[in-house]
Amino acid sequence: MSTILISTQIPGPKSKALSERRSKSVPRGLSHGTPIYVAKAQDAWLEDVDGNRYLDFAGGIGCANAGHRREAVLDAVKDQLDHFLHTCVQVTPYESYIRLAERMNEVTPGKFPKKTIFVNSGAEAVENAVKIARAYTRRPGIIAFEDAFHGRTMMTLALTSKTHPYKAGFAPFPSDVYRVPYAYCYRCSYSLKYPECDLYCARHLEDTFKRVVANEDVAAVIAEPVLGEGGFIAPPPDYFKVLIDLCHKYGILFIADEVQSGFGRTGALFASERYGIEPDLIVTAKSMGGGLPLAAVTGKAEIMDAPGVGGLGGTFAGNPLSCAAALAVLDLFERENLLARANELGDHFQRRAREWQHRWPLIGDVRGLGGMQAIELVKSQQTKEPAADETKRIGQYCYEHGLITITAGTYSNVIRVLVPLVITNEQMDEAMDVLESAIAAVCDQKGAVAQLV
Ligand SMILES: Cc1ncc(COP(=O)(O)O)c(C=O)c1O
DSSP: OOSOBOOSSSSOHHHHHHHHHHHHHSOTTSOOSSSOOEEEEEBTEEEETTSOEEEESSHHHHTOTTOBTOHHHHHHHHHHHTTOSOOOTTTSOOHHHHHHHHHHHHHSSOSSOEEEEEESSHHHHHHHHHHHHHHHHOOOEEEEETTOOOOSSHHHHHHOOOIIIIITTOOOOOSOEEEEOOOOGGGOTTOOOTTTTTTHHHHTHHHHHHHTSOGGGEEEEEEOSSOTTTTOOOOOTTHHHHHHHHHHHTTOEEEEEOTTTTTTTTSSSSHHHHTTOOOSEEEEOGGGGTTSOOEEEEEEHHHHTOSOTTSSOOTTTTOHHHHHHHHHHHHHHHHSOHHHHHHHHHHHHHHHHHHHHHHOTTEEEEEEETTEEEEEEBSOTTTOOBOHHHHHHHHHHHHHTTEEOEEESTTSOEEEEOOOTTOOHHHHHHHHHHHHHHHHHHHHOHHHHHHHO
């Protein structure tokens, strides 16, 4: 039986009315991937205010890996609601914060002693990771990558790469941030090919220390183990080992931003595990809170203890409802085989997407790690000219036919999959059928495409 149910023109009348109210009351700077207003979400589907039902490849931008409104998460939050909502952990602490810190210290890669602090958002966690790295090393510099996304606060904008819409008009940004190319093999900055390149892009850090910033002035290198907003780019298997060896050679910390790649997305709880690496600091958020706002920095105990008493924290940081939800999410990962499921879903996606790549030159690259999969769309497989318009039209076709997708990539030409890992095989087939017909509509039926624009 079909999960998707579309009974109005999309957007329906109620969504349209809300869009009108929205345009008068909310600044345009807040964008929306779709014009659909949600009324309900469960597991891997959403229902809008007009009663249309969609499958969800976006998961609230990677926040629903364990599924929307899982019963265990709701029960944990309801139980917490019956006790207290907020006291501020800096005034009267509570056990769930400590228990969650203990769990995070256990489940993150690395057998060394660790500590964890909680904050509210991915950006806030990245900010704190930078503070901690600077306090520990007593150095200012942070090296970030081209195509990286680390958030929308001022420091994280300095670390983020994409200029439009994120950075344009918001300068000046904090200083001492240096940018180097990432291992984006499909568009290699050095026009090399893996493995013959011998990971030139990682080894090139030595050169950066001579030409751009002195190694003794660098506190940390921060990287997403798989780029999220930057286009779901998973570097070659040995890339991070080379990079981290170089960092440690110069007393530089390695921060893994696992805000998007973490919490089961790549078939391991953390993508770092897929690369066999143990970051000095690891930043998590999104799916950790099971739909509630929560983020964390976990790291080597001696590094985490570098900031002085009172140097870390925040009024709502690690609030009790979010901690309760996160503990339930970790239990779900232990109880249900969600990591294996991420790999199955990734394989499912790859199988279909590789067929599309043979059929349609629009599909330039199919890539990912575990359940973190994407297609990069190009006007020609030879020139690799990004196909941003086509990507947009595919997204529009998809939501009009019952599938919520989101794009990514510096050139806005990537369709990424952040589907809740609880989607059934039948639902996944249904979703992939919609995506396939969207690509077909854009590639094969120019008339149909014209109607969509
Ligand atoms: C890798 C990465 N880091 C940081 C952030 C910022 O997280 P937040 O939006 O919760 O501040 C994001 C958000 O998409 C992200 O993908």
